[in-house]
Amino acid sequence: MRTKKFLSLLLSAAMALSLLTATAFAAAPAEEENGFFDFLLGKKYTYLYAALTWDEYWANEKVYAAGNAAASAQLDSHEEQDLGAFDAVSRATANHGLHRGSFQSTAVIYAKDGSSYTVSHWSDDGKTIYLADGTTVGWNRGTITKADGSTVKMDHYEVLGTKYVPVRVATSDLADFCSKYTVVENGGQLVGGYSEKNLTAYTLTAAVDKNTNGLKYATKSGDGYTFSAAHTGTGSGVAEAAQKAAEGLTVNLRSGSDVGSFGEFIRVDLNGNYGELGSRMQSVVWTYYGNDSTYTHAKASYGTKFAADNWMHKSMGIQLGLSDSARCQLPEGTDGTGYWTITIRALGYADTVVKFQTTAENLAKHELASDADRAALQAVVTEAQSKAKAAYTADSYANLETELAESVELLSRETLYKATALEQVTHLTDAVQNLKAA
Amino acid sequence: MNKKRCNTLLPLVQLLPAVAAAAAVLFALPRTVPVLAAVPERLAAVVEQPMEVSSSEAEEEALPKLPYADGVYVGSSRGYGGAVRVQVTMENGSITEVEILDASHETKQFLRRAKRLLTTVVDAQSWEVDAVSEATYTSRGILGAVQNALTGEVVNNPLPPQPKPAAPLVVEEFTAPSTYLDGIYTAEAIGFEGKITVQVTVAEDKITDITVLSAEDEEEYLSRAKRVIPAILEGQSPNVDAVSGATYSSTGILNAVKLALAKAAVAPAEETTPEQTASEEVVEEAAPSEAAEPEETPVTAPTVEVVQPEEKSTVPAWLKEIWQQLFPADAPASSEPASSEEVLPASETALPPEEAETEPETEGAAE
Numbered sequence: 168m169r170t171k172k173f174l175s176l177l178l179s180a181a182m183a184l185s186l187l188t189a190t191a192f193a194a195a196p197a198e199e200e201n202g203f204f205d206f207l208l209g210k211k212y213t214y215l216y217a218a219l220t221w222d223e224y225w226a227n228e229k230v231y232a233a234g235n236a237a238a239s240a241q242l243d244s245h246e247e248q249d250l251g252a253f254d255a256v257s258r259a260t261a262n263h264g265l266h267r268g269s270f271q272s273t274a275v276i277y278a279k280d281g282s283s284y285t286v287s288h289w290s291d292d293g294k295t296i297y298l299a300d301g302t303t304v305g306w307n308r309g310t311i312t313k314a315d316g317s318t319v320k321m322d323h324y325e326v327l328g329t330k331y332v333p334v335r336v337a338t339s340d341l342a343d344f345c346s347k348y349t350v351v352e353n354g355g356q357l358v359g360g361y362s363e364k365n366l367t368a369y370t371l372t373a374a375v376d377k378n379t380n381g382l383k384y385a386t387k388s389g390d391g392y393t394f395s396a397a398h399t400g401t402g403s404g405v406a407e408a409a410q411k412a413a414e415g416l417t418v419n420l421r422s423g424s425d426v427g428s429f430g431e432f433i434r435v436d437l438n439g440n441y442g443e444l445g446s447r448m449q450s451v452v453w454t455y456y457g458n459d460s461t462y463t464h465a466k467a468s469y470g471t472k473f474a475a476d477n478w479m480h481k482s483m484g485i486q487l488g489l490s491d492s493a494r495c496q497l498p499e500g501t502d503g504t505g506y507w508t509i510t511i512r513a514l515g516y517a518d519t520v521v522k523f524q525t526t527a528e529n530l531a532k533h534e535l536a537s538d539a540d541r542a543a544l545q546a547v548v549t550e551a552q553s554k555a556k557a558a559y560t561a562d563s564y565a566n567l568e569t570e571l572a573e574s575v576e577l578l579s580r581e582t583l584y585k586a587t588a589l590e591q592v593t594h595l596t597d598a599v600q601n602l603k604a605a
Numbered sequence: 606m607n608k609k610r611c612n613t614l615l616p617l618v619q620l621l622p623a624v625a626a627a628a629a630v631l632f633a634l635p636r637t638v639p640v641l642a643a644v645p646e647r648l649a650a651v652v653e654q655p656m657e658v659s660s661s662e663a664e665e666e667a668l669p670k671l672p673y674a675d676g677v678y679v680g681s682s683r684g685y686g687g688a689v690r691v692q693v694t695m696e697n698g699s700i701t702e703v704e705i706l707d708a709s710h711e712t713k714q715f716l717r718r719a720k721r722l723l724t725t726v727v728d729a730q731s732w733e734v735d736a737v738s739e740a741t742y743t744s745r746g747i748l749g750a751v752q753n754a755l756t757g758e759v760v761n762n763p764l765p766p767q768p769k770p771a772a773p774l775v776v777e778e779f780t781a782p783s784t785y786l787d788g789i790y791t792a793e794a795i796g797f798e799g800k801i802t803v804q805v806t807v808a809e810d811k812i813t814d815i816t817v818l819s820a821e822d823e824e825e826y827l828s829r830a831k832r833v834i835p836a837i838l839e840g841q842s843p844n845v846d847a848v849s850g851a852t853y854s855s856t857g858i859l860n861a862v863k864l865a866l867a868k869a870a871v872a873p874a875e876e877t878t879p880e881q882t883a884s885e886e887v888v889e890e891a892a893p894s895e896a897a898e899p900e901e902t903p904v905t906a907p908t909v910e911v912v913q914p915e916e917k918s919t920v921p922a923w924l925k926e927i928w929q930q931l932f933p934a935d936a937p938a939s940s941e942p943a944s945s946e947e948v949l950p951a952s953e954t955a956l957p958p959e960e961a962e963t964e965p966e967t968e969g970a971a972e
Contacts, residue, residue, distance in 0.1 A: 238738045242763060248741060257739070259685075259765040279686075281713040322686070322712045323765075380914070399914040418907035435907075460905070482799055483771055506905075510912075517914075523907035543849050569683055576761045589774065589852055594764065596850025600829075 211338040214375035216357065216404070217385070218273050218349040219394060220328035221253035221472050224383075227396050230452060230470035232494045239493055249430060249475040250492040256326040256474045265324060266293065270360040270368075271449045271514060272473045273327040273349075278311055278319040288368055289361035297358075299349070326474045329449050331357055331514055333375045333404045334394065336385040344385060344392065357405070357514070364481040365442035371515070372406035379404035381449070381512050397450075403515040413511075413519040415440030419484070420523050427531025431476070431488030433503055434531075435521060438484040445479030447513035453489055455497070456506040462522060469495045485511075503530050536588035541578060544588050547595045548574050554602060563603040570598040668730045670698030673755050679706065680754025683762045684746025686710030691750040700727050703751060708743070715740040722747050770797050770853050771821075779843055779863040782870035785810050792864035796822045796830070796857030803858060805865040812841055815862060822854045830854035837862060 222236035235252035242248060248257065258265075268274030269286040276284045276296075285299040289306075296306050305312030309321045331351065336344045344350070351357060351373045360368035375382070379402040384395040403410040417439040426434045437444075453469040456462050469489060471477050478486040487509060489495050497503055509521040536544075551571045556564050574595050577583055673695045681690040687710030694702040703723045708716050718740035725734050732751040736744030742765050749760030772795045785807045793802040799821030806814035815834045820827050829851035836845040843862040848855040 240736045240738065240741045240744075254739070277712060277714070279712070399912060401914050412911040413909065416909045418909060420907055437909075480771055480799070483795070518912035520910045520912055521907060522905075522910065524905040526904055543852070547849055565688065569688070572759060572761050573764065592849055592852060600850070 212335045212377075213338045213341050213352075214333070214335050214377065214379065214382070215353060216331040216351040216355075216373050216375060217334045217336075217344075218328060218330040219332045219334075219383075220273075221255070221470075222328075223394055224329055224332060224450065225253050225470035227394060228452070228468075228470055229396065230468045230494075231496060233470065235493065237493060249490055252493040253470065253472065255328075256472050257323055258326075258474060259323045266361040266363075267366070267479065268324065268326045268474060270366070270446050270479075271329060271331065273330045274324060275327060276311070276324040277322045279322045280319045282313075282319065284311065288359050291362060291368075293361060326472070329473075330359070331373075331449070332394075332397075333379040333382045334385050335375075335377065335382055336392075337387070340385070340387050340392075343387070347391065354406075360446055366446050366479060366481050367443060369446060369514075371408070373404070374406040375404045376402055378402035380410060380517060397512065399518060401517075405515045408515055411443075411516045413440075413444045413513075413516060416444070416519070416521075418521055418523060420525065420529055422528045423532075426529065427533050431490050432531045433507075433525060433529060434486070434488045435509060435523065436484045436486050437521070441479070441485050444511065444513050444516060444519065445485045447516055448473075448477065448479060448485065448511055449514055450512045451477045451487055452510045452512075453487075453495075454508045454510070455501070455503075456508070457498075457501055458505045460506055460524075462506055462508060466498045466501060502527075534585045536583045536585045540585050540588040541583070544574055544578060544592050544595075547592055547599070548578065551595055551599050554599065558605060560603045560605050563598075563601055567595075567598040567602060570595045671695070671700065671730060671755070673698070678754035680750045680752070680757075681707075682746050682749025682753050682760045683764075684708065684711050685715060685742035685765055686712065689743065689746030689750050691747060691754060693751055693754045695755075700730055700751075700755075703727060703747075705747070708746070711743045711746070715743045719743040719747055726751055771795055771799050774853060774856055775860070776847075776856055777860040777863045779866070781842060781844075782866075785812070785866070785869045788869060790865040790868045791818065792861045792868065794857045794860035794864060796820060797826060797853035798822050801854070801857040801861050803861040803865060805862055805869070807866075807869045812838060812866070814838075817858060820854070820857075822857070826851040826854045830858055833858055 220236070222234070225232075226234045232252045236254050238251040238254040239248065241250045265276075266286075266289045269288050274286045276286060278284070284296065284304060287297045287299045289296055294306055296304050296311075298304065302314060304314065310318050311321060312318050330349070334350075353373050353375060355373045357371040357373055358369065360366065362368045378400040380400040381397045381404070382400055383397050385392045386395070401410060416437050419436040419438055421434040421436065426432070451471045453471070454465045455467045455469075456464060457466045471487070471489070471494075476488055476490065480486060504525050504527055506522070506524050509523075511519040511521070513519070548571065551567055551574070554564075554567065559567075570591075574591050577588065577591050675695050675697065678693045678695065679690065680693065681688045683689070688707070689705065689711065690707040692702075692704045692706050693700060694704075703726050705716075705720070705723070711719075719737045721737060722734065722744055726732055726748070732748045732755075734748065736748065742762070745760075745762040749762050752758060752760050775795075777794070787808050787810070789804060789806050791802060791804045793800045795801070801820040801822065802818040804814075804816045804818050805812060815837060817827070817831065817834075822830070830848050832848050833843075833845055833855045837843050837859075843859050843866060845859065847859065
């Protein structure tokens with residue numbers, strides 16, 4: 168009798184356990200956290216911040232071209248190579264907002280001598296760059312002063328991805344993960360930016376947990392890792408700080424000739440109280456609903472990259488755009504008019520969603536240069552052509568010749584964009600001004 | 606007797622491995638499928654490879670002779686940082702070698718990548734090949750220099766990206782008032798990199814002084830842009846041409862002066878300030894579409910909302926109860942954050958926004 172009872176109990180327990188196990192796994196997707204099975208396997212997780220490339224970040228976010236890191240050799244209407252998918256963003260400018268790449272992005276400055284500098288943040292006066300390795304270099308309009316006092320000119324800089332993505336990684340993989348990624352573990356310092364008008368540099372303490380907004384699950388895959396879609400959570404991921412919510416933003420859906428100046432076909436600026444949100448902005452997703460005014464049935468979602476699509480100006484707001492590119496193609500049969508949302512994810516913030524409706528007036532026309540624009544360029548060309556070659560150094564005159572040839576070529580174009588023409592006026596004038604007497 | 610009863614339980618005991626096996630299959634299934642699905646792609650890739658090789662061999666055989674005499678040619682073209690010079694060797698109507706003579710202005714890492722073009726050009730017997738990804742400007746420099754060497758044509762490659770203006774160029778309209786009120790007025794406008802603030806002094810109905818108080822633009826451009834100041838003072842009007850080569854900075858100064866003078870204007874009742882004129886223009890621009898198509902639905906004003914993640918369970922309630930009893934220390938799955946695609950309506954399976962998001966925190970209208 169006792170044996171029978173024992174066997175019955177054993178059988179019931181075994182069946183219940185089997186059923187529980189099966190149901191637990193049927194109920195939860197493979198990548199989701201499952202405390203029950205993790206308990207059975209003794210699996211534990213560590214929560215931290217990791218720097219991910221654009222490609223790694225977007226690979227599982229269900230956006231257009233997710234998983235595609237291909238670059239594009241094609242130039243946009245602003246003559247920049249921003250038309251690739253989720254490859255690194257490259258810029259050659261030495262002075263325009265360079266430090267903004269250090270707020271939430273992994274930004275690397277490359278110098279003419281081949282040296283490179285991964286930026287952590289900038290000093291208040293903008294003259295010292297604090298590097299990710301803890302060292303510093305001096306900075307003065309494109310000239311880097313190294314620790315030994317030698318100087319080198321900046322060549323270009325690249326924005327590789329987001330530097331503080333909250334990530335959950337299996338504790339058993341932690342050592343390997345940390346050897347492959349730049350991480351900040353809980354208690355470590357999060358730092359970035361350069362305070363300038365509305366934008367504020369920050370120093371925070373990491374405190375990622377399972378409820379941190381934007382948390383991604385890292386899964387070991389071969390020698391590397393894949394990252395799940397980000398999870399929406401209630402936690403800030405910052406020590407002693409509750410999750411913040413954006414307040415006091417105003418929306419400027421651009422229209423007419425205000426769209427397309429940087430190569431984008433659609434543009435939304437956020438003004439008002441945008442400063443801290445802009446300083447903490449990590450990712451931006453655009454979702455297109457076509458004519459669905461209920462914002463229910465999405466036609467497509469688009470991931471973005473800082474410095475190519477997303478920007479924040481020190482006084483003119485958060486500037487967001489979408490470009491006709493490998494990472495953004497409108498669905499067949501649509502033209503970009505209709506209902507859209509933009510979702511901004513920012514460090515320590517709840518997601519901010521901007522909803523708006525576009526009409527044809529909000530789509531870039533890529534305005535052509537007027538007769539006056541062409542005349543302005545022609546005037547500088549005439550001035551440049553009047554300079555005698557023998558009077559100037561070979562180098563400075565060669566530069567003028569290059570710019571002059573470019574200008575003449577532009578003027579011969581039937582299709583010349585206004586922005587292109589105005590920019591070339593600047594270049595050629597610069598070449599004229601920089602002629603050096605022989 | 607006991608043995609007999611045990612025998613009656615035997616089928617149930619035998620069922621145990623089957624139940625365990627079923628559980629294992631249920632668990633393993635979602636993890637196995639992607640692995641199986643990946644196999645055909647790998648096989649396809651292996652099959653395609655030999656075909657690519659054979660087609661390139663066929664192309665190689667079919668390459669025509671080039672119409673250039675044997676010899677060594679030198680050419681140059683603009684790369685990333687300056688001119689790239691190459692030397693091209695022709696033998697028996699074919700390009701046999703391309704060498705770089707000078708690429709001192711190029712970044713080493715880009716040049717290293719782009720150098721593969723030296724063999725690509727020889728293989729293809731043409732400079733019309735794809736640029737190397739992420740070394741596009743240097744690639745164009747090399748390819749353009751090869752073209753220049755062989756054909757003598759000047760190849761104008763585009764310039765690398767340059768700084769962007771903070772805002773599109775906008776020229777404020779200005780109508781001179783009948784009289785100015787004496788005083789010192791300040792105003793600001795946008796130049797190339799940001800705001801430019803000017804101070805305008807008006808005395809005895811004349812503009813007597815203009816000072817740029819602050820500006821974010823580069824000094825090099827700003828100093829050129831300031832040439833508009835004597836022109837304004839001379840003509841007693843800010844309606845003067847912008848300085849070519851410093852268009853954004855000079856337009857910023859001119860716009861700021863116009864706005865400052867608008868403050869100094871003593872306007873008759875029927876006159877309007879530039880700011881008023883501008884806002885009226887905006888209204889007029891917006892009106893025609895509504896007037897032409899009055900039946901059209903008005904465009905919805907943009908809104909801003911903050912996502913509040915909802916408590917969402919991925920495990921059935923009855924299982925959660927057992928779970929909590931078995932493992933009280935472990936947090937239940939219901940405290941997990943909901944995934945972003947569940948909260949945000951990014952797909953058709955998503956929840957409607959009303960269920961996932963709170964009321965708008967802020968509302969703003971498009972300009």
